[in-house]
Amino acid sequence: MLTGLPSWLLTQTAQHAHRLVTEGLGAVGARGYHYRALTALDQDGPASQADLGRRSAIHLSDLVATLNELAEGGYVERAPDPADRRRNVITITAAGRRHLRRLEKQIGRIQDELLAPLSFEERAQLTGLLRKLLEHHGGPQ
Template sequence: MIEAEAPNLPDDGAPRTPDRLRRRASRLLSQLTTRSDRLINEGLARVDARKWHYAVLASLQDLGPGSQAALSGRTGIYRSDLVGVLNELAERDLVERTPDPRDQRRNVITISPSGRRQLRRLDRVLDVLHDELLAPLTPAEREQFVQLLTRLLDHHSQPS
């Protein structure tokens, strides 16, 4: 009787990830996204915030007031979901809704002074979380990594 070879296991008995999977950028990005989302969501939850809160506040601060449709386009939040996010932010006095003087059927959303303060707090929280996420990289590598990701996203965001 011939004995079967034992599977190639590391010393700890855990199966190794095949090299062909470790070389697939799509798989690596997917796994990193999962870990990044968990880290960011949990970190923001500790300060009673969500990533969509940050996205809306950052958009209003950096690009100015906008309609719900404009904010949806700027942030990538579906319009139906954006209503709930705006309600949460308005209840916390972080944004203000005022009727659009050119079209009374829609509102213009503006960041409030409290919203600006909250955005600065969230920037500090996200800085710490990003340091944790990117811990193995040097500052130069972090900058290069973000530049490369931005280039990829810009390329794939262009209409075909």
């Protein structure tokens, strides 16, 4: 039966998770790309747009709009790269770090809603199994 196939179950769950994340971040005036870009900058430091796109797994065409939105909010700054003035270096601001902390709390609430029927141990097991599948199929680490 179709509804018992792991691929179908993963797809249905992924669609539900995407909806929860989109709605949950939208409720605080953000998007998933905002969270990903700010997290990459916070964890790994300033980056060129190309490097940030690779680190956050955001396509360059989507990254430009994301950075424009984040810059308008005062969450990131663009400055010419001293080594190559033709490109910009993107840096998270103090306001960006505060915004990221708010987004992390919201993401935590979303994860709790998505995984509500699972115990702490089951959540850890599910996360490990999903990571194993993704790594096997060459997905982002």
